[in-house]
Amino acid sequence: MVEALVLRDPKAAPTYGDGPLSRFCRKALFEARDEVFVRLTLRRIVQMLALMAALFVVVHTRDPRVPDVAKLGAMAVYLAIWGYLLPPVILMLHNTMHRPFIKEPKWLAWAHPYAMSMLLGIPTGYREHHLGMHHAEDNMQKDLSSTLGYRRDSFLHFLAYFFRFFFLGIFEVTGYLTQAKKRKMARRLVVGELVHFCVMVAVTAFDVRFGLAAFVIPFLICKFMMMVGNWGQHAFINTGRKNDGVANAITCINVGYNARCFNDGYHVGHHLRANRHWTELPGDFEKTIEMYVREGAIVFQGIDFFLVSVLLWTGSWKTLARCYVRLDGKERSDEDVIAMLKSRVQPVRVWAAEAIGEATVSA
Numbered sequence: 001m002v003e004a005l006v007l008r009d010p011k012a013a014p015t016y017g018d019g020p021l022s023r024f025c026r027k028a029l030f031e032a033r034d035e036v037f038v039r040l041t042l043r044r045i046v047q048m049l050a051l052m053a054a055l056f057v058v059v060h061t062r063d064p065r066v067p068d069v070a071k072l073g074a075m076a077v078y079l080a081i082w083g084y085l086l087p088p089v090i091l092m093l094h095n096t097m098h099r100p101f102i103k104e105p106k107w108l109a110w111a112h113p114y115a116m117s118m119l120l121g122i123p124t125g126y127r128e129h130h131l132g133m134h135h136a137e138d139n140m141q142k143d144l145s146s147t148l149g150y151r152r153d154s155f156l157h158f159l160a161y162f163f164r165f166f167f168l169g170i171f172e173v174t175g176y177l178t179q180a181k182k183r184k185m186a187r188r189l190v191v192g193e194l195v196h197f198c199v200m201v202a203v204t205a206f207d208v209r210f211g212l213a214a215f216v217i218p219f220l221i222c223k224f225m226m227m228v229g230n231w232g233q234h235a236f237i238n239t240g241r242k243n244d245g246v247a248n249a250i251t252c253i254n255v256g257y258n259a260r261c262f263n264d265g266y267h268v269g270h271h272l273r274a275n276r277h278w279t280e281l282p283g284d285f286e287k288t289i290e291m292y293v294r295e296g297a298i299v300f301q302g303i304d305f306f307l308v309s310v311l312l313w314t315g316s317w318k319t320l321a322r323c324y325v326r327l328d329g330k331e332r333s334d335e336d337v338i339a340m341l342k343s344r345v346q347p348v349r350v351w352a353a354e355a356i357g358e359a360t361v362s363a
Contacts, residue, residue, distance in 0.1 A: 121218025
């Protein structure tokens with residue numbers, strides 16, 4: 001028998017009554033449940049513009065009574081607040097790239113992701129890589145963000161993974177999209193990244209401190225953390241089965257991250273059906289739990305993808321084993337779980353079901 005689980009992750013979107021904004025959303029959105037994204041967007045625009053204005057006033061002043069240490073302190077406070085505000089916005093964009101969001105006006109649908117990118121430092125090419133390459137290749141060898149060739153419990157391997165994506169990403173993704181005849185995506189990727197880069201350079205040239213704190217550092221941190229998340233999402237590869245969205249992804253349940261970031265922890269369910277509404281992911285998990293058991297899916301409870309990556313790098317196998325959910329209800333020692341987890345983080349040299357012969361990075 002499968003052990004009964006009580007899911008605490010949200011299964012419904014917030015409701016807001018029948019005010020003017022709610023009535024507007026019912027007309028303007030494809031999906032009324034996405035009003036939460038409209039309200040999140042409005043809050044973040046106000047919050048980020050206010051933060052940027054306050055930061056600029058402090059760091060750009062020539063008043064000798066404001067010492068450099070105060071300016072550095074303002075930059076640190078800005079980045080701390082930005083770091084707290086960022087995650088739900090990234091996952092909002094993730095949801096709205098997989099499902100139609102704004103029906104009218106159409107210019108707003110186009111502008112929305114770019115406005116969020118500029119205000120919060122989110123790479124403008126996020127959509128093109130994620131939709132055009134990552135989901136098309138499903139973390140396999142042609143995916144630039146594939147984890148297959150790396151030892152996923154090695155931070156050094158992660159750094160190789162990150163720096164390849166950081167420095168070569170725009171070239172490799174553009175080349176892939178062009179070859180795959182997704183030329184519109186390729187153009188959008190190049191133009192978006194170049195415009196974003198020019199904005200960062202221009203603002204930093206005008207005021208170094210403001211440009212670094214409001215644009216450059218957020219962009220760098222955001223890119224790094226997105227790769228940390230992807231690393232955790234695809235850290236465990238089950239080469240005993242064909243890749244079907246279950247064999248190379250994990251799911252994280254009953255964690256605060258899901259409540260804050262629209263059930264992003266249900267990554268297996270997302271790869272099985274990318275356009276599933278975020279509120280439906282816990283229910284789908286409950287309905288298909290026998291499949292998760294049959295396929296040997298890895299499910300953790302109480303931790304998110306970012307912590308999974310950190311626990312792997314620090315060798316905290318006992319913590320991972322304690323958080324591992326024994327979906328089949330059978331007694332399984334932590335030692336057995338650790339042995340299984342360790343076997344799934346090795347570089348994939350052979351995956352017979354996928355005709356893979358050797359890894360791209362040596363162990």
